[in-house]
Amino acid sequence: MKARAFSYFRAATIDQALDAHARAGDDARFIAGGQSLVPALSLRLQAPRLLIDITHIDELRGVRREGGYLRIGALTRHCEMLTEASIAESAPLLHVAAPFVAHPAIRNRGTIGGSVALADPASEFPAMTLALDAEIEIVGPSGRRRVKADDFFIDLFETALQPGELIAAIHVPLFRADQRFAFDELARRRGDYALVGCGIMATCQGSRIEDIRISFFSVGNTPTRVKGAERALIGARLDVERIAAAQRALECDLAPPEGDEVPPAMRLHLARVLLGRLLGRLGEGA
Numbered sequence: 001m002k003a004r005a006f007s008y009f010r011a012a013t014i015d016q017a018l019d020a021h022a023r024a025g026d027d028a029r030f031i032a033g034g035q036s037l038v039p040a041l042s043l044r045l046q047a048p049r050l051l052i053d054i055t056h057i058d059e060l061r062g063v064r065r066e067g068g069y070l071r072i073g074a075l076t077r078h079c080e081m082l083t084e085a086s087i088a089e090s091a092p093l094l095h096v097a098a099p100f101v102a103h104p105a106i107r108n109r110g111t112i113g114g115s116v117a118l119a120d121p122a123s124e125f126p127a128m129t130l131a132l133d134a135e136i137e138i139v140g141p142s143g144r145r146r147v148k149a150d151d152f153f154i155d156l157f158e159t160a161l162q163p164g165e166l167i168a169a170i171h172v173p174l175f176r177a178d179q180r181f182a183f184d185e186l187a188r189r190r191g192d193y194a195l196v197g198c199g200i201m202a203t204c205q206g207s208r209i210e211d212i213r214i215s216f217f218s219v220g221n222t223p224t225r226v227k228g229a230e231r232a233l234i235g236a237r238l239d240v241e242r243i244a245a246a247q248r249a250l251e252c253d254l255a256p257p258e259g260d261e262v263p264p265a266m267r268l269h270l271a272r273v274l275l276g277r278l279l280g281r282l283g284e285g286a
């Protein structure tokens with residue numbers, strides 16, 4: 001199949017992009033890396049009349065430290081998560097998750113803004129913004145605002161973004177010496193979307209967990225924090241009993257959907273296995 005005919009506008013500034021969107025209304029889409037949108041156009045799952053190319057907007061680029069956060073411009077490509085030193089130092093969870101996102105050709109074009117805006121529940125980076133307690137910087141016709149990742153993902157492919165709004169950047173709290181992190185996923189083949197994936201950020205005092213955020217992907221309609229499992233770990237040392245308690249808590253925290261290729265009970269089992277592995281690594285000082 002081929003995409004329906006559309007017009008194309010290359011915006012040089014955020015204002016130009018927002019104006020073009022306001023004029024076209026529901027019939028416009030922003031395009032960044034195109035790694036999700038172009039396949040959707042080709043399959044006619046989407047058929048906008050106007051594509052607004054945002055890849056030439058300088059303000060959406062660049063990575064810099066700003067007020068206790070790392071500001072990662074929306075156009076930062078997945079491959080830059082691997083090569084940008086400030087991301088490896090100050091947002092290492094994104095750095096270790098990046099090789100699991102698709103394949104090199106897709107990572108060379110796909111952007112973090114596009115990934116978070118799309119909010120695919122099987123994607124790595126949206127879930128990592130939850131584990132990191134990141135904030136999403138949004139700019140739109142009514143101004144600029146920052147939304148916590150906890151409040152951003154609403155339902156399947158539904159986010160706090162209003163029509164015509166752009167993600168300008170992702171703000172990640174700077175990684176600290178008293179923090180530990182772990183990431184992994186289970187997939188049929190490397191590069192496939194995960195059957196289950198998980199990222200963890202923990203603040204520790206010695207071997208005691210002061211605070212922890214655990215975020216799963218590929219387990220439901222949105223990236224999912226498992227707050228029962230987090231509660232089972234906060235204030236405790238990571239021993240075998242605590243890890244087992246956190247694994248048990250997943251039963252209430254997660255409700256994998258019926259009717260897809262992996263039965264819910266199997267997905268829950270895989271989530272328990274993955275959490276056990278990651279907490280074990282965290283206990284070893286990951």
Ligand SMILES: Cc1cc2nc3c(=O)[nH]c(=O)nc-3n(C[C@H](O)[C@H](O)[C@H](O)COP(=O)(O)OP(=O)(O)OC[C@H]3O[C@@H](n4cnc5c(N)ncnc54)[C@H](O)[C@@H]3O)c2cc1C
Pocket residue numbers: 029030031032033034035036037038039054074075100101102103106109110111112113114115117118120122123124125165166167168191192193194
């Ligand atoms: C074969 C294949 C395998 C893949 N495997 C994985 C995988 O394992 N894990 C994974 O996470 N992803 C995977 N992807 C998706 C890929 O990571 C995409 O790059 C990413 O999801 C979207 O980023 P993009 O920049 O390409 O966005 P685009 O495709 O350009 O846009 C996606 C959507 O986001 C909107 N958008 C884009 N940028 C912004 C912005 N700044 N503000 C507001 N809205 C915006 C667009 O309007 C569109 O609706 C895969 C893709 C393919 C084709």
